[in-house]
Amino acid sequence: MEKIVLVTGASTGIGKATAIYLAQNGYKVYGGARRLEKMEDLKGLGVKPVCLDVSSEESRVACIDQILREAGRIDILINNAGSGYYGSLEDMPIADAKYQMEVNVFGVARLIQLALPSMRKNHFGKIVNISSVGGKVTLPMGSWYHASKFAIEGLSDALRKEVKSFGIDVVVIEPGGTKSEMTGLGGAYMMAVSGNSPYGALAKGVDKMYAGIAKDAAEPIVIAKLIKKGIEAKNPKTRYVGASGAKLMLFFRKILSDKQFDKMVMSQIK
Template identity: 55%
Template structure:
């Protein structure tokens, strides 16, 4: 029996690349996103697109119930959907902050709650939470985004120990900069929110840094390969980091440098 995979954010970027790769490897793939029309091309590959809104409980229940009714199980859940809301913490509205956490954290965890009972029933499963290097290293102007990814890391650590006795693995994947729509959304958000406030000078510097980084990013297909490696490992690591050397280098610096030294290093790059 082919394993059943549910992938959120399958309409673009890492989610779409992962859905395609798993389908090629013989998985029965359900790709979900808010907009069905952006997943029409996936049907040709045997991927089943479903509409799902991570901010609406009813939408998640409906999608998961449909998969259970059709496939009987979900063996792999890839919590990939998410976005970056950028701007100085003082400038970001509480409504926008809540929405950031609702999508990146609460939605992912609610979907996980819905999937776990069947995984326990079958005595196995893989939950892949797509975090970021930004789940370990915080940069200015990304406070609420980093808060969401730091939270996802902590929740993954707790859940990994909770569900291991049931044969379920919880795995964090930490990509560095990756080619996707994420960057454009984050860039636009940054300048819209803080481009004309007391933080406009720093916002401009961070924007310039983003533009430089965007010229040397990983392809989403590379991250998909890393996700596949984690899924198919019989003894997976707790975390997998993007193959880009700069992502691993940044995490290494975070471990060895003091907070003050790390602050100076990061702010020195914002020019």
């Protein structure tokens, strides 16, 4: 029986690559995103676009209801949609920080709540939460982004224990540098809010570092394949790490003290 999948943030990057890749491999895929026009090409590739704004309760409920009405169940939920605003904690408006937490944490949690009854009923489910290497390590100017991804790590660890007895697996994906429009948008936002503030020199250094990371970034298909590996494993790992620099960064975080790691990171920002 083909598995029913919802991939959020399917209009670009990792979400789009994952939706296409899973559809090509026999899954019935719904691709959710705000910008339906960006998903027109998915129709010819076996993906059904569905309108989804993960920050809107009305949109979240309507999306899940549509899938349950049409497909009868949701087997796999891939929470990929995300916001990547950067900027110093002092400079970034709390309204923007709240929006980022809404998209990256509360939107994820609410979609899980909405999908779980179907999964429990069928005693089967896979919940894949796209975190980041930034859910384990931090860079300056990313306070709220890192806060959201650290939250996803903790949420996933607790959820995994809650739903295991219902035949549901929770998998965290931790991408490193991956080609995405989010990095460019996040950098532009950072320069707008902090570029001319007392943190301006640091912002310029971080922006330059991110430009270097973007040059070596992996194609989104690398993460799509990692996701497929996780959802098809009989006993999946709790975490899968992939893309540019991810494993090396996590290795250094493991072996260095906090202050040593801080020093290493800051030495790369010039």
